[in-house]
Amino acid sequence: MPTSDKTILEVKNISVSFGGVKPVQDVSFKIAENSFTSVIGPNGAGKTSLFNLISGMNKVSSGEIIFNGEAIHSIHTHKIAQKGLIRTFQGAKIIKRLTVAENLMMAVQGNPGDNLSGFFRKKARREFEESARAEALRRLDQVGLSKFADEYAGILSGGQRKLLDLSRALMAKPSMLLLDEPFAGVNPTLVEKLLTVLAQLRKEHAMTFLLIEHDLETVMNISDRVIVMADGKIIADGLPNSIYENELVIDAYLGSRRKDA
Ligand SMILES: Nc1ncnc2c1ncn2[C@@H]1O[C@H](COP(=O)(O)OP(=O)(O)OP(=O)(O)O)[C@@H](O)[C@H]1O
Ligand SMILES: [Mg+2]
Structure with a gap:
């Protein structure tokens, strides 16, 4: 259960259309601070498109998005990230020609020592880099990637790249994280470990997850709430158990799997 009644994110009647395609249609919901909400739905339901709107990568055709009481639907994605709302990508965005640790160190902002000169400037930069590297190593350890710290990120498998992307998002110390299929291609043991890490972050840093x-x-136990999308719309929204029993969801999404089972 969320530990706060405060709304951190509110999505009000948002829609987006690209030519004739309408990936998100009149979607509304509120997310409580420090809650864990999962969004499920079949391929092409509009889940990633929804994240593209919330994170500012695409602009809404209509509707509003409010984060911590402030409208964010017209502002640049970097500004949204600076406010503490960070996302990961379904196809993890990593820089293959940098090392695994460097990929994370890039996520730390700052120009230390800019107002200093000579020796003091170099010293400030070195200390900044050292602390960024120490933080990167801590994050890598958390997701079991520390042994790859000084390898090129290009050698990582698909699943490992997703873990690196998750670590990168955490480097920015977000108050809310949007995770787009962070477990796809990750082996089951590591999925369990990651779920533990996310639960811990929620508890210790009061983070909010979507x-x-x-x-x-996979997300049944960790989620307070599950939102189900199909054809650009929300078709169910409630406790994980209620979703499992929901006829609309069974028809739109779980049905084909149950028939296969
Ligand atoms: N920029 C775009 N231009 C045109 N169509 C788009 C664009 N972005 C998304 N779509 C379409 O919107 C629909 C929803 O796509 P989206 O990627 O949001 O689905 P999803 O629920 O994330 O699917 P998956 O589970 O496969 O990741 C798809 O039909 C997709 O082709
Ligand atoms: Mg998607």
């Missing part, structure tokens, strides 16, 4: 996942079972 997570896209295909498999309801």
Whole structure:
């Protein structure tokens, strides 16, 4: 259960259209601070498109997005990130020609020592880099990637790249994280470990999570709430157990799997 009644994110009647395609249609919901909400739905339901709108990568055709009481639907994605709302990508965005640790160190902002000169400037930069590296190593350890710290990120597998992307998002110390299928291609043991890490971050840093996942079972225990999308709309929204029993969801999404089972 969320530990706060305060709304951190509110999405009000948002829609987006690209030519004739309408990936998100009149979607509304509120997210409580320090809650864990999962968004599920079949391929093409509009889940990633929804994240593109919230994170400012695409602009809404209509509607409003409010983060911590402030409208964010017209501002640049970097500004949104600076406010503490950070996302990860379904196809993890990493820089292959940098090392794994460097990929994370890039996420730390700042120009230390700019007002200093000579020796003091160099010293400030070195200290800044050292602390960024120490933080990067801590994050890598958290997701089991520390042994790759000084390898090129290009050698990582698909699943490992997703873990690196998650670590990168955490480097920015977000108050709210949008995770787009962070577990796809990650082996089950590590998925369990990651779920523990996310639960811990929620508890210790009061973080709020909105997570896209295909498999309801995976997020059943960690989620306070599950939102189900199909064809650009929300078709169900409630406690994980209620979603499992929801006829609309079974028809739109779980049905084909149950028939296969
Ligand atoms: N920029 C765009 N231009 C045109 N169509 C788009 C654009 N972005 C998304 N779409 C379309 O919107 C629909 C929803 O796509 P989206 O990627 O949001 O689905 P999803 O729920 O994330 O699917 P998946 O589970 O496969 O990741 C799809 O039909 C997609 O082709
Ligand atoms: Mg997607």
